[in-house]
Amino acid sequence: MRRQADASRAHVLRAAQHLLMARGPGALKLKDIAAEAGVTAGNILHHFGTIEGVQRALIARMARDVADKAIAIAQGTGTNEMRMAQGLDALFAVFADPAAARLAGWLALREEADSLEEVQKALTDALDAIQSADRDRQDRTRSPDEVRAFVITGVITALGAGLFGPSLSTLVGEHETYARDIAREMLRRASLTPPGWTKRPPADGDPSS
Amino acid sequence: MRRQADASRAHVLRAAQHLLMARGPGALKLKDIAAEAGVTAGNILHHFGTIEGVQRALIARMARDVADKAIAIAQGTGTNEMRMAQGLDALFAVFADPAAARLAGWLALREEADSLEEVQKALTDALDAIQSADRDRQDRTRSPDEVRAFVITGVITALGAGLFGPSLSTLVGEHETYARDIAREMLRRASLTPPGWTKRPPADGDPSS
Numbered sequence: 395m396r397r398q399a400d401a402s403r404a405h406v407l408r409a410a411q412h413l414l415m416a417r418g419p420g421a422l423k424l425k426d427i428a429a430e431a432g433v434t435a436g437n438i439l440h441h442f443g444t445i446e447g448v449q450r451a452l453i454a455r456m457a458r459d460v461a462d463k464a465i466a467i468a469q470g471t472g473t474n475e476m477r478m479a480q481g482l483d484a485l486f487a488v489f490a491d492p493a494a495a496r497l498a499g500w501l502a503l504r505e506e507a508d509s510l511e512e513v514q515k516a517l518t519d520a521l522d523a524i525q526s527a528d529r530d531r532q533d534r535t536r537s538p539d540e541v542r543a544f545v546i547t548g549v550i551t552a553l554g555a556g557l558f559g560p561s562l563s564t565l566v567g568e569h570e571t572y573a574r575d576i577a578r579e580m581l582r583r584a585s586l587t588p589p590g591w592t593k594r595p596p597a598d599g600d601p602s603s
Numbered sequence: 604m605r606r607q608a609d610a611s612r613a614h615v616l617r618a619a620q621h622l623l624m625a626r627g628p629g630a631l632k633l634k635d636i637a638a639e640a641g642v643t644a645g646n647i648l649h650h651f652g653t654i655e656g657v658q659r660a661l662i663a664r665m666a667r668d669v670a671d672k673a674i675a676i677a678q679g680t681g682t683n684e685m686r687m688a689q690g691l692d693a694l695f696a697v698f699a700d701p702a703a704a705r706l707a708g709w710l711a712l713r714e715e716a717d718s719l720e721e722v723q724k725a726l727t728d729a730l731d732a733i734q735s736a737d738r739d740r741q742d743r744t745r746s747p748d749e750v751r752a753f754v755i756t757g758v759i760t761a762l763g764a765g766l767f768g769p770s771l772s773t774l775v776g777e778h779e780t781y782a783r784d785i786a787r788e789m790l791r792r793a794s795l796t797p798p799g800w801t802k803r804p805p806a807d808g809d810p811s812s
Contacts, residue, residue: 554763
């Protein structure tokens with residue numbers, strides 16, 4: 395029975411995610427999700443309690459997806475620096491989908507984001523995996539605090555780029571992915587610069603360095 | 604007459620901004636703004652056309668405020684590096700007010716942000732001032748493209764920190780400003796690292812550098 399309930403929930407969430415991607419957070423209405431999933435509204439309420447329950451479950455599922463990707467990258471091969479770049483790419487790819495960034499933004503506007511235990515669990519799991527992987531490598535070892543600061547900044551910047559990037563790119567006359575691409579590049583640069591470091595790095599081949 | 608209309612508009616916008624700060628974007632309703640401003644709803648519609656007109660004017664006013672601050676800093680004294688740090692502080696301070704970030708987020712969710720001519724004008728003015736100031740200094744001169752990339756990343760990160768920072772900070776068990784503080788520090792680091800630079804900077808006092 396439990397497994398069947400899980401399958402029903404997953405089916406409804408897939409339908410809700412499809413609606414979200416196609417039509418934005420405003421389309422996440424009970425009757426629309428029911429129509430998309432081919433179930434009754436009562437069935438959805440049975441599994442999720444309220445329409446907010448569906449929306450929160452959707453965010454939780456997306457957070458878990460991102461966390462699982464981050465954990466796989468953390469446990470993969472390569473130097474810390476290579477894995478960091480892969481992690482940034484994966485993170486920015488998730489919120490390159492405007493629907494994902496918009497759902498997160500919509501949740502933040504409702505001031506409910508900090509009450510999501512599943513999101514917290516996903517974030518903590520990803521942080522633990524990355525901090526642990528960082529400790530085990532020889533190159534560019536960072537303190538757990540530094541890893542956490544970098545991950546949180548990455549999440550904020552990826553979310554901000556997903557939500558505001560296309561508009562800002564258009565406002566300065568650039569193609570839609572401009573803002574996202576340069577924000578990711580800035581984060582990459584920040585990751586190469588250790589904390590507390592304030593001097594100008596030498597230019598390549600600069601003889602005065 | 605024009606001056607009186609401007610004063611009426613400004614009065615309504617102050618009332619709307621007060622409501623926004625106190626109660627969030629959801630409180631920006633015509634009758635609430637009218638009550639707060641002590642005018643009729645008809646008077647507001649006369650000046651702004653629709654409630655969306657009030658909201659857009661509010662965003663435009665906030666963008667202009669930020670741009671004017673950025674321009675004053677760009678034209679102020681100090682090295683590029685000092686002015687850049689001042690600019691980052693000013694930018695993050697604006698969106699440290701959750702209401703400001705939430706209004707911008709609310710606008711982004713409605714996909715109207717790229718239709719705001721006043722926001723575009725404010726952004727362009729600020730970019731011009733910063734690029735021009737950068738050219739005139741001797742230290743750390745950056746190309747106009749590099750300045751623009753840094754400013755756009757700054758805006759995205761400050762918006763992301765304003766909207767998602769408090770929730771993310773809470774999720775990792777930190778005080779409310781944690782995410783904003785570390786995101787600003789990461790940007791500061793990125794600004795110290797020139798484009799294309801991929802090597803690890805020397806640690807202070809590292810004899811191998």
